[in-house]
Amino acid sequence: MEIQTSPPNLMAALEDRGHRVTFSRKAIVNLLEQKHEGFTAEALSEELPSVSRATVYRTIKALLEAGAVCKLAAMDGSHVYSVSRTGHHHHHYVCVKCGAVEEFRAATVERMLRSIAAEIPGQVVDHRVELYVACDPCPAGEGA
Amino acid sequence: MEIQTSPPNLMAALEDRGHRVTFSRKAIVNLLEQKHEGFTAEALSEELPSVSRATVYRTIKALLEAGAVCKLAAMDGSHVYSVSRTGHHHHHYVCVKCGAVEEFRAATVERMLRSIAAEIPGQVVDHRVELYVACDPCPAGEGA
């Protein structure tokens, strides 16, 4: 398993897709590049009162389409976004206490998928693997 | 990998948790026991015009808490429910064409989880593994 944490360049990802550089996008992107936890659109919007809610949602969507952020499912099924730190295929583990999101690539995951794909009828077209952890050390404290 | 398809008894699952047997619940449960595809709460509600939407949602929630149905994520992140056919821990694969949901238990999945758990800091408390497939033969037709 390898963990990469290269600094993301979200604005570049947007520009590559033909999006313009604007004040609102810079504000969003600057905030996100410092974020190591998962975030919700609403929370992000609250952190940026100078940017309208609609623009926050639009920008997250654009970042998703650019592959610069990932949309993952929290343990309760709600959506959490996370800045992608590798350009490669990966999975996530989310701390259920502090919300930290880490990416990982694990050969065993891909091996498992191949092994299952061979056993079920039809073709596997996509998959979702998410782990929920209590990270250690956890900024939210050590209480269970 | 093993696939089990024992006939579920949803009403019993509700009664076991202290819920009463009512006309509405019987209608919902009868419909669900015949369903092999995933379903959304809205769709179920439309299929049962005699039962109020609120009751459909409440009953699905009760079935979830009883472990008789599972809530899974569709490929686009939206929620799909599925009647659980085994009482045991399992994962799902969903046909992206026809919506059929199958459960599977795969030793390789659990092996993978153990292997990853050993490599990441902290404790794995839960996980989610979902496969999206084009099932074969697929009632929705063979076109990709």
Added chain:
DNA sequence: TTCCATAATGATATGGTGTATCACTTCCTA
């Protein structure tokens, strides 16, 4: 079998998350 406390229901209001609309503003290119 009837009674009755309580669970369940239906109708509707409300909340949360995300998108559509549209007049106005900003960006970038020529």
Added chain:
DNA sequence: TAGGAAGTGATACACCATATCATTATGGAA
């Protein structure tokens, strides 16, 4: 630096799910 396209903000809207609350049905007890 001018003009057209892209972006923005405010707000309305859509969708999914839960909360509320007066009314009704259920199932155990008398």
